[in-house]
Amino acid sequence: MGYFPCAPLGPSLAVSLQLLSLVRQLFMRMPPNTSAWCESFEAYLAGMGYRVDTKEGICRRFSNAYHWYCILEISLDEHVQQQLQRSACPPLDIPLADPSPSHCSPYSSKMRPSEYLQQHCPLCFGGHGRESNNQQSSADVDAIVCIDACFTQKCRSGQLDDPVNPTATVFLSPEDIHAMESEVDGLRKSKSSINRRRDQASKRNHGDEGDVFEEGMKITASVLKGCNESFTAADERHQKASTQFFSDTGVMALLCHHDHVIHLANMTSAEEKQHYALALIKALFGHLPSDFHIGLLYDIGCQLEQSCRKWGFLKPFLPHISFAISVFHTFGHQWPCQLFYHPQK
8 A cells, every 4th residue: 555564563653655765865865863853744744733642652663664664675675686696697897786705706706806895886896806907016005995983873771672684784793893802802912921022122122112113114113102192093091982871882984995885893892992993804805805905094004003013913914905094194193104104105
């Protein structure tokens, strides 16, 4: 009859499919807010003379109908794309909806970026490989990505009653994030004494902390210390959100330089800890061929590279990463740091 129910059995509210389509298009172009929209709609209906149950309202029931309507729309798009993929293998530069590698693809995941990446940005990951560009040098990067955190996207603590989302997602699983956190803690504990002895030996040999270089770094420890003091994001002890009131304190995103989302990590700590960024980078390399080189922009890229080289984070991927700092943030860094990490320098 053209209506979508708020529950599979005995629904007390049904919403027009045309209205749900309108709200979905609206929420794609503005921050979604079902509570405000439902309150406005209730006031509009009341002004038209329709009786609305003011005690219960329509918010919870409308939100449920809208959620599963969106799930149905997304599932339909994914099903169509999967059927097209099975019937005939499209060219590599056409984006696909199925994030899993296709069995009929002429290229293995080790030779080309995965179809998941091609779907999210065919400009960055849908090309024909490094060998197709004869002018590309070994120092050039194949794609540029950026990472940053947003602490305005919070979720209140309490009972998690959100309905299950069975569709594909760009969010990393909590298990992957916790695994990276455990790996980071383990490497720091195992190498803390080794790094301490090495730092003491370097200070004895050079005499001044400003002359000490971390292995693999091009700027001294004193410069990195100055950059660290300039940015609260580099201080993992600086609290940006309360875990007492919020179960999810923010979101960290990894995007390509065309602003297409590649992966998101749900943050549950009060600080911008490094394991979120490391988990995002590891997830990206899981979709890349072994010879793929990325340029990584981060507001504290110098600190992230120092940690990776000092503690052994992302060791298999480090040769394939060129760390840099987003232009907007570079001017807050020390001048020697800008010489190596400014994208235009």
